[in-house]
Amino acid sequence: MSSLPAIATVVGSGTMGPGIAATLVRAGAEVRVYDISAEALAKAENTFAFASGVLEQLGSDTVEGGSVSFTTDIAAALSGSLFVIEAVPEKIELKKTVLGQIESLVGKDVIIATNTSGIPITAMAESMTVPGRFVGMHWSNPPHLIPMIEVIPGKATDAAVTDQLVEIVKAFGYHPVIEKEIAGFVENRVLYAILRECVALLEEGIVTPEGLDTAVKWGIGYKLSVIGPTRLLDMAGMDIYAAVSSYLNKELNSDTETPQVVTDMIAAGKLGFKTGGGMYEYGEGDVAAKLKDITAGLVAARKTLSSITPV
Numbered sequence: 001m002s003s004l005p006a007i008a009t010v011v012g013s014g015t016m017g018p019g020i021a022a023t024l025v026r027a028g029a030e031v032r033v034y035d036i037s038a039e040a041l042a043k044a045e046n047t048f049a050f051a052s053g054v055l056e057q058l059g060s061d062t063v064e065g066g067s068v069s070f071t072t073d074i075a076a077a078l079s080g081s082l083f084v085i086e087a088v089p090e091k092i093e094l095k096k097t098v099l100g101q102i103e104s105l106v107g108k109d110v111i112i113a114t115n116t117s118g119i120p121i122t123a124m125a126e127s128m129t130v131p132g133r134f135v136g137m138h139w140s141n142p143p144h145l146i147p148m149i150e151v152i153p154g155k156a157t158d159a160a161v162t163d164q165l166v167e168i169v170k171a172f173g174y175h176p177v178i179e180k181e182i183a184g185f186v187e188n189r190v191l192y193a194i195l196r197e198c199v200a201l202l203e204e205g206i207v208t209p210e211g212l213d214t215a216v217k218w219g220i221g222y223k224l225s226v227i228g229p230t231r232l233l234d235m236a237g238m239d240i241y242a243a244v245s246s247y248l249n250k251e252l253n254s255d256t257e258t259p260q261v262v263t264d265m266i267a268a269g270k271l272g273f274k275t276g277g278g279m280y281e282y283g284e285g286d287v288a289a290k291l292k293d294i295t296a297g298l299v300a301a302r303k304t305l306s307s308i309t310p311v
């Protein structure tokens with residue numbers, strides 16, 4: 001008997017919602033996708049279809065019986081739902097409002113999970129009537145391909161709810177990581193430490209964007225995809241880490257604000273894929289081509305990594 005609830009609802013169908021839904025549908029759930037915007041939902045149907053096609057390419061396990069529906073009717077989306085994933089924009093007051101709407105429409109035993117990138121779970125739970133059923137469930141983008149989910153209980157989260165979410169994540173073949181609550185959670189703290197250093201190296205003209213991407217992709221990115229950081233410490237040796245960190249740690253970037261180069265780009269309307277230009281410039285069709293290459297690469301890497309003995 002799968003631990004995956006038979007009926008699930010995804011609230012918010014932007015970048016993350018459709019891929020989350022596709023992953024759950026492939027695992028056999030009836031998934032209702034709700035959004036306040038009909039325009040967003042229309043786009044979500046296409047994104048869902050794309051993500052489902054990618055899962056077909058990946059050849060991930062399929063459980064028969066899955067289905068999806070898209071609606072702007074929150075009551076219909078939540079009626080009878082047994083599991084809810086909130087994926088609205090990263091704004092705590094908006095999330096609290098939406099969580100209140102969800103709570104008013106589901107049973108007291110229904111787990112409500114938030115896909116927040118790093119807002120403290122405890123803070124969001126303060127406004128809830130049944131905070132014990134609320135838990136962090138941080139997917140990584142693209143959610144239908146990155147098979148690791150951070151499970152973050154808040155201070156009020158029932159231990160049984162955390163345990164149940166771990167089993168739900170395992171039920172659709174992903175790797176759950178239970179974490180203590182900390183701003184940004186584990187993955188984004190590591191990612192943002194890396195990105196802070198990367199942007200600083202670009203700002204100082206130490207390396208070009210192409211050079212930086214090559215260095216990270218074929219250096220630590222490649223290595224860390226096979227060897228986790230703690231295993232790498234054992235492989236390199238604590239003596240090496242001590243020797244290098246003794247002079248290097250004080251040199252690393254420690255800025256606490258968003259880098260000026262990024263602030264300037266945003267002011268110039270250069271957001272990246274979303275606007276056709278950011279760190280790189282994209283001509284007609286370039287973003288779609290890049291997304292196709294990124295998807296093919298992640299599918300190939302996932303297949304290979306899944307085939308090797310865990311290190």
Ligand SMILES: NC(=O)c1ccc[n+]([C@@H]2O[C@H](COP(=O)([O-])OP(=O)(O)OC[C@H]3O[C@@H](n4cnc5c(N)ncnc54)[C@H](O)[C@@H]3O)[C@@H](O)[C@H]2O)c1
Pocket residue numbers: 011012013014015016017034035036037040086087088089090091094098115116117118138139140141
């Ligand atoms: N984008 C990423 O790379 C990423 C990765 C992991 C986690 N997250 C987190 O997931 C959450 C969603 O991120 P996203 O990138 O998908 O956001 P997004 O802005 O792409 O999509 C959010 C969706 O929520 C909808 N929405 C807004 N207000 C709503 C409401 N009141 N009720 C219902 N729907 C509403 C919007 O119409 C939009 O379709 C955020 O907390 C974000 O931090 C994002």
Ligand SMILES: Cc1ncc(C=O)c(C(=O)O)c1O
Pocket residue numbers: 116117139140141142188
């Ligand atoms: C830059 C960046 N910031 C946040 C997140 C997730 O919360 C991601 C991601 O999931 O990839 C990201 O790339």
